[in-house]
Each structure stands twice: as structure tokens, then as C-alpha cells.
Amino acid sequence: MNRDRKIASMSLGLACVMLGICATIVAQTHSIDVAVVVHPDTPVSDLSLADVRKVFLGDRQYWTSNLPVVLLIRAPVARERNVVLKIIYQMSETQFKQYWIAKIFRAESALAPKVVYSNDMANDLVTAVPGAIAFIDAREVRSGAKVVRVDGHLPGEPGYPLR
Amino acid sequence: MCFRLSSMFLFLLLADLAFTQEPPSSPPNQPSVKELLERIDRLEKRVNELEANEHKPIAIRAASAAQRPAAPMQSQQPDTASALSAHEQMPSSELQQVETHYPSLQIHGFGDVDFSATDHKGSNSGFNMGQFVLHFASALSGKVSYFGEVSFTAEPTTYELAVERSIVRYDYNDYFKLSFGKYHTPIGYWNATFHHGAWLQTTISRPEMVKFGGSLIPVHFVGAQAEGNIPSGGLGLGYNVGLGNGRGSLFSKAGDSGDVNSNRAWVANVYARPSRLYGLQVGGSFYGDKLSTTPGTKFNEWISAADVIWSKEHPEVLAEYANVHHRDLATSQTFNTTSYYVQVAYRLPWEASKWKPYYRFEYIHRPGVEPVWDFSTTPSVVDLVGSLVGVRYDITNFAAFKGEYRRARSAVNEPNVNGAFFQTAFTF
Numbered sequence: 001m002n003r004d005r006k007i008a009s010m011s012l013g014l015a016c017v018m019l020g021i022c023a024t025i026v027a028q029t030h031s032i033d034v035a036v037v038v039h040p041d042t043p044v045s046d047l048s049l050a051d052v053r054k055v056f057l058g059d060r061q062y063w064t065s066n067l068p069v070v071l072l073i074r075a076p077v078a079r080e081r082n083v084v085l086k087i088i089y090q091m092s093e094t095q096f097k098q099y100w101i102a103k104i105f106r107a108e109s110a111l112a113p114k115v116v117y118s119n120d121m122a123n124d125l126v127t128a129v130p131g132a133i134a135f136i137d138a139r140e141v142r143s144g145a146k147v148v149r150v151d152g153h154l155p156g157e158p159g160y161p162l163r
Numbered sequence: 164m165c166f167r168l169s170s171m172f173l174f175l176l177l178a179d180l181a182f183t184q185e186p187p188s189s190p191p192n193q194p195s196v197k198e199l200l201e202r203i204d205r206l207e208k209r210v211n212e213l214e215a216n217e218h219k220p221i222a223i224r225a226a227s228a229a230q231r232p233a234a235p236m237q238s239q240q241p242d243t244a245s246a247l248s249a250h251e252q253m254p255s256s257e258l259q260q261v262e263t264h265y266p267s268l269q270i271h272g273f274g275d276v277d278f279s280a281t282d283h284k285g286s287n288s289g290f291n292m293g294q295f296v297l298h299f300a301s302a303l304s305g306k307v308s309y310f311g312e313v314s315f316t317a318e319p320t321t322y323e324l325a326v327e328r329s330i331v332r333y334d335y336n337d338y339f340k341l342s343f344g345k346y347h348t349p350i351g352y353w354n355a356t357f358h359h360g361a362w363l364q365t366t367i368s369r370p371e372m373v374k375f376g377g378s379l380i381p382v383h384f385v386g387a388q389a390e391g392n393i394p395s396g397g398l399g400l401g402y403n404v405g406l407g408n409g410r411g412s413l414f415s416k417a418g419d420s421g422d423v424n425s426n427r428a429w430v431a432n433v434y435a436r437p438s439r440l441y442g443l444q445v446g447g448s449f450y451g452d453k454l455s456t457t458p459g460t461k462f463n464e465w466i467s468a469a470d471v472i473w474s475k476e477h478p479e480v481l482a483e484y485a486n487v488h489h490r491d492l493a494t495s496q497t498f499n500t501t502s503y504y505v506q507v508a509y510r511l512p513w514e515a516s517k518w519k520p521y522y523r524f525e526y527i528h529r530p531g532v533e534p535v536w537d538f539s540t541t542p543s544v545v546d547l548v549g550s551l552v553g554v555r556y557d558i559t560n561f562a563a564f565k566g567e568y569r570r571a572r573s574a575v576n577e578p579n580v581n582g583a584f585f586q587t588a589f590t591f
Contacts, residue, residue, distance in 0.1 A: 050397060050438030059392070059399075059436070065336040068305055090441065092516055094560045095476065101590060102363055105271060105298040106356060107330055107342075110308035111263065 033138040033155035034083045034162045036148040037126050042067070042133070046149040049087075049161050055133060056088050058100075058109040063131055071113035072122055072134035080119070080135045083162055135162070266309070268301040272591045273360030277367070281569075281582030292317045293586070296327075296359040306334045314359045326419070327359050327383070338391040345417060348384040349403040349432040350448040351483045352470040362588040365479065365508050365555055367565050370525050371547050372485060372502040378536065378543035379487060379502060379527065380466065381410050381450070383417035384430065399436035405429065409452035410464075414535070414543060428452035434470075442475040454489070456538040461492040464535075476510035476519065489535050498535070500544060502527040508555075519555040531575075545573040553584075562589035 036052055038044060042063050047055075054060045055069055062068050074081040076093060085091055091099060100112045116122045119140040126134040127145050138155035141147055153160040275293030299311035312328040332342035349355040354373045357364040372379050386407020393400035408418035409428025434446030450466040468485035484503040490496070508521035527547040529536060536544040549571025556564045567584040 048438075050441075053441065054399075054438070060337055061334070062336045090475065094516065094557060097560050101271065102356075104269065104300050105310070105312070105358060105360070105363070107300070107308075107310035107328070107332065110300055110302040110310075111267070 032079070032163065033160050034080050034135050035138040035141050035155045036150055036162065037122070037134050037136050037141055037145045038148055039126055039128075039130050039132045040144065040146045041130060042146065044148060045146070046152060049151050052148075052150060053088050056084065056113075058103055061109065067131045070129050070132040072116050072125055072129075072132055073113040074122065074135065075115050075117050080122075080137060084135050087162055263302060266301045266303050268299060271298045271300075272296065273298065273362055273589070274591070275361040275586050275588040278585040279582060281580055283580045283582070293361055293588070294359055295322075298358075298360065303331075308332050308334070312359060336391075338394065340390050341387070342390070343387050345383060345385045345419060346388060346405070348381050348430055348450070349388070349390075349405065350380050350430060350450050350466060351468045351485060352444065352446060352472050352481060353483060354380065354382060355403070355432070360588075360590065361586060362561070362563060362590045365519060365521050366506070366523060366551070366553060367567050367584050367586045367588075370483070370504040370506070370523065371527060371545070371549070372483070372504065372525070376415050378414040379500065380468075380485060381417065381428070381452075382415070384409075384428070385417045385419055386427070393433075395435075397438040399438055401434050401436070403430070403432040405431075410454060414454075414538075424453060424455060426453040442473050444470070444472040444474060446470045446472075454535060456535060460534070462535055463490040463492060464488070465490075476508065476516075477512075479506075479508040479510070479519075479521075481506040489533070491534065498530050498533045500527065500529040500533065500536070517557045519557070520553070521555065522550070522552045524550045525571075546575050547571060547573050549573075561591065562587065 036047065044063065051060070056071060056073075058071070060069065073084060085093065085096055089096055089099070100109075103109050104112060114125075116125060116134065119136050122134040122136050123140070123142045123145060126132045126136070127142070133148075136145070138147075141155075147154060150161055151159070155162070273294075273296040276290065277293050278288075278290050280288030295315040297313050299309070301309045303309055308331075310328060310330045310332070311326070314325050314327050315322040316325065326345065328345055328347060330342050330344035330346060332340055334340045347354050347358060351373065353364075353370060357369070359375070361367065369375065371377065373382065375382060384405060384407045386405055388403060388405035388407075390403040391401065393402055406427050406429050408422040409426070410416070410423075411418040412423050428451065430448065430450045432446060432448040434444055436444050446469065448466070448468040448470075450464070450468075452464045454462045454464050456462070465488040466485060467488075468483065470483040471480070472482070473480040482503070482505045485501075487500045487502075489498045489500075491498075502525075504523055504525035506521060506523040508519050510516050511518040511520070525547065526549075527545065529542075529544050529546050533542075533544070536542050549569065551567050551569040551571075553565060553567030558564060565584075565586045565588065567586075569582045569584060570579050572579045
């Protein structure tokens with residue numbers, strides 16, 4: 001009887017530990033910050049969330065007169081894209097697609113955002129294409145990329161809005 | 164019995180957890196959970212280090228690029244192919260992904276099929292083909308782009324082909340973009356936002372005040388236009404200013420083949436999109452022109468318009484007002500036609516947000532005698548009070564069904580006409 005109780009209590013203890021680990025993993029997954037990364041030559045280092053929105057809505061299309069913005073956005077299902085749709089665009093996937101079709105055919109923009117399929121690809125392109133801006137998981141931003149402060153905060157700092 | 168046994172087992176477990184004297188401890192030779200987590204952290208750190216080493220060449224290149232003296236701006240023109248040529252180690256598939264070739268033509272088509280049935284005397288119910296529309300957008304270089312729109316409209320014996328928009332635009336920067344061609348006149352919101360292609364708009368039809376083929380507002384404009392943002396911080400101001408031919412000999416058309424007089428029409432539109440209220444747009448527009456209904460008659464036309472828009476879909480609110488003022492230059496008589504509409508829609512959250520019910524009220528009041536509208540035997544602008552209620556169902560991201568009930572009267576003392584309308588609209 002004692003043995004059974006001990007086994008039962010150990011099982012319960014183990015289950016609790018597993019639950020704790022899962023909760024920690026889930027909590028960590030949800031608190032991962034998404035960094036706004038630009039090409040190193042881009043003349044911005046601090047943008048408000050409203051400015052980031054303006055850029056990604058295609059309302060601001062030039063960093064300077066000779067340096068157009070090149071939007072890079074992750075393909076559907078990526079967490080970075082979900083964060084962008086939820087916080088920046090405040091749109092569903094359908095609304096986002098409809099928004100860009102309408103934007104282009106209102107003659108407000110000639111090109112839609114370029115689609116990137118991984119954080120590696122986003123890292124490669126944002127450091128290579130002048131004027132490029134992308135959202136990358138903050139843990140995967142490579143040295144050499146320029147991370148922009150959003151509302152005065154860098155990823156990982158309290159008050160950072162993109163998480 | 165089974166329930167009692169289960170309850171007892173659960174009770175024993177809880178009691179054991181609460182009162183056990185000997186907390187289960189890990190055998191000394193087995194690592195604890197804390198130690199395992201620390202080990203995972205160390206391994207993650209190691210993986211990151213290895214990955215960093217693997218990517219070092221790219222990082223070094225980027226760092227050296229950052230240290231380079233700023234290249235002349237011309238070299239940063241968005242000829243992405245040349246910009247990328249320095250990065251030989253980047254996979255070619257990634258290069259192709261972002262490379263823009265000029266011209267980069269994109270074509271989208273729009274179509275719709277409609278069904279209507281009304282109690283208007285003499286009207287027939289039945290299906291009809293909506294406009295078949297092709298949109299073209301092409302970047303000609305980093306700063307020059309072209310936009311075109313052609314429509315095919317079903318007529319009793321043929322399809323009428325029309326160039327609805329044809330615009331070549333030069334972007335100097337965000338504050339100044341200059342274009343030439345044929346536009347949808349930037350008066351108010353709807354006319355400059357929803358073009359041909361019923362899929363783009365929530366409802367089946369456009370409001371009467373901006374309907375295609377209507378005369379109240381000159382829907383098209385041939386000429387030149389400057390547009391851009393106005394530096395205004397969080398206020399988000401923007402503008403459009405245009406100079407063009409104005410109305411053609413048929414008031415509902417623009418003077419594509421040339422102006423009917425030597426006077427240019429002008430249009431100015433200013434709007435605000437405050438950053439603190441994302442989704443809100445407030446705008447005002449003015450339009451001026453000179454018209455001649457018959458040789459020897461001259462009218463000044465002055466249109467003032469305002470709009471308040473909440474473009475998010477929870478809810479979506481569109482409200483526009485326009486006043487068209489005509490002044491007979493011979494008699495100094497003035498005529499004002501007032502119009503507005505309010506449209507409210509709400510994208511329902513369930514079923515993947517596919518349902519969007521909507522309601523619109525619209526109103527046009529014109530003088531009993533208006534020499535410009537009554538120039539031909541059939542008045543080109545009606546005195547309208549109407550409303551509609553309907554629902555849009557997005558079958559996919561690119562196709563929708565819409566169903567609408569409308570009730571409107573289109574002249575003073577005329578009876579209301581009721582009708583049911585259905586549409587499937589799509590883009591391809």
C-alpha cells in the first residue's frame with residue numbers, strides 16, 4: 001500500500017514538473033520579441049510604433065529621396081508575420097491580402113512587400129538590400145544587422161511593443 | 164462504485180501530496196530538473212556560437228558595408244540587381260526573390276455577375292454581367308511607375324471598352340509625386356479609393372453621388388496631379404492637387420480627347436490619418452471648373468466635399484458629403500445640389516470573419532430646375548432618398564457573394580422602388 005502511494009505521489013510530482021516545464025516553454029515562446037531590422041545604411045535608428053505602421057502600410061515609401069523602402073515580410077504562419085499582422089496592421093490574413101491588392105490598384109504603390117521564408121533569409125536580405133526593413137525574431141538577429149528602437153525601446157527591454 | 168473508488172484514489176493522492184513526510188528526492192547519481200535546464204541553456208548557447216561562426220562572412224560584410232563612407236545616393240537607386248551584386252555569397256534563389264526587373268508588370272482582373280429583381284414598372288428581373296475590368300501596375304524604374312485600368316461593359320449588342328485610368332507617375336519622395344494621365348477625380352473618399360472592380364468595395368453598387376456614368380461629381384479627370392504627405396507628425400496629413408480638362412461635352416465623361424473649352428478644371432484634396440487613431444481618415448476636397456451647356460451659356464462649377472472614414476472593419480464607417488454649386492454667369496443665378504451618404508458595415512468575428520453585414524443611407528437633393536442637370540431631356544442628377552441593407556460573404560480571399568435589399572425613390576412625389584440584388588464579385 002505504502003509502495004503504491006509512493007509511486008502515485010511520484011507520478012503526480014513528475015506530472016507537476018512536466019506541467020511547469022511546459023508552462024515555462026509556452027511563456028517563453030509568447031514573450032519572444034520581434035525586432036525591427038533595417039539595412040545598416042538606412043538613416044533611422046529610432047521609430048515610433050506609428051512610424052513603423054506607416055512604413056509597413058506603404059504610406060511612407062522613402063527613407064530619403066533616393067532611398068526607397070523595401071518591405072520584407074515573412075510568409076504566412078510564421079510567428080513574426082502574426083505579430084506584424086496583429087500589432088502593426090491590426091488585420092487578418094485576408095484583410096492584409098485585400099489591403100495590398102487595393103493599395104496597388106489605387107496607384108498608391110507599385111510593389112507589394114517581398115515575401116521571405118525564414119529568419120535567415122530575412123537576415124541575409126536586410127543586410128544586402130539598401131532600404132530594406134524586416135521583422136526578425138530578436139534571438140536570431142545577426143551581428144551586422146541594424147536593430148531599430150521602437151518607441152524608444154530595443155527588443156528585450158520593458159515596454160517593447162512588438163512581442 | 165467506480166466513482167467512489169476514483170474519489171478515494173484522488174483523495175489519497177492529494178493527502179499524500181499534502182502530508183507526505185518524506186518528499187521524493189532525486190537519487191544522488193541522477194541530475195535534477197534544474198541541472199537539466201542549465202544543461203539545455205549551455206547547449207543552446209553553444210549552438211548559437213556555432214551558428215554565429217557559420218554566418219560570420221555575412222556579418223563581416225555587413226559591418227564593413229556600414230563602415231564604408233556613404234556612397235553617392237544615385238548608387239543607391241533601387242536597382243536591386245546591382246545593389247545585390249556585391250553579395251556574391253547570398254543564395255541566388257534569395258536574390259531572385261527580391262530582384263525587381265523593370266518594367267515589372269502586374270495584371271489583376273476583376274469581374275462580377277449580378278442578379279436583380281425590382282418592383283419598378285417596366286423593369287425585368289434577371290442576370291447581367293458586371294464590368295470586366297483589368298488593372299495594370301508596373302514599376303518602370305525605382306521612381307517611375309505606370310497604372311492602367313480598362314473596363315468592358317456589357318451593352319445590348321456589344322461590349323463597350325473604356326480606358327478608365329491611365330497614369331504615369333514620378334515619385335520624387337514621399338512629399339511630392341507628380342503624375343499625368345486619366346484619374347478617378349480625388350473628390351471625397353470613395354471615388355479615389357474604390358475603382359472599377361466590385362470586389363474592392365463592400366457593397367454591390369457605388370453610392371449614387373459617385374456612380375460610374377453619373378454626373379453629380381466628375382468621376383474622371385484628365386490632366387496632371389501632384390500628391391504626397393505633408394510633414395505634420397502624428398496628424399498624418401496628405402494632399403492631392405490636380406489641373407485638368409474637367410467635364411467633357413457629355414458631363415459624365417472626362418475630356419479624354421481634348422478639353423471642350425480653354426479653361427482648366429482644378430481639384431485640391433487634403434486629408435488627415437492621425438497616427439493615434441489608426442483607421443480614421445478625415446478629408447476635405449474642392450473642385451472648380453467652367454461649363455457650357457449650349458453655345459453662349461457659361462456656368463461656374465464649384466464642388467466642396469468632406470468625408471469621415473473609419474476604415475477598420477469592426478466597424479467600417481464611411482460618410483461623405485458633397486455640395487455642387489453652379490452659377491450662371493449671364494444671370495448670376497445660383498443652384499446648389501446637396502448629397503451625402505453614410506455606410507456602416509461590421510465584419511463578424513465568427514466563421515473565419517467571412518460575413519460582413521452592411522447598411523447605407525444616401526440622399527441627394529437638387530433644385531427643381533437646374534439648367535446644368537436638366538440640359539438634356541432626361542435629368543442627369545435625380546432627387547434621391549434611399550437606403551439599402553445587405554451582407555457580404557467572402558468565399559475565399561479573392562471572391563465574395565453579396566446580397567442586398569434596396570428601397571429608394573428617385574424623384575420628389577415618385578413612389579419608392581424596392582429591389583433585391585445579388586452579386587458574386589471576384590479578382591483573379
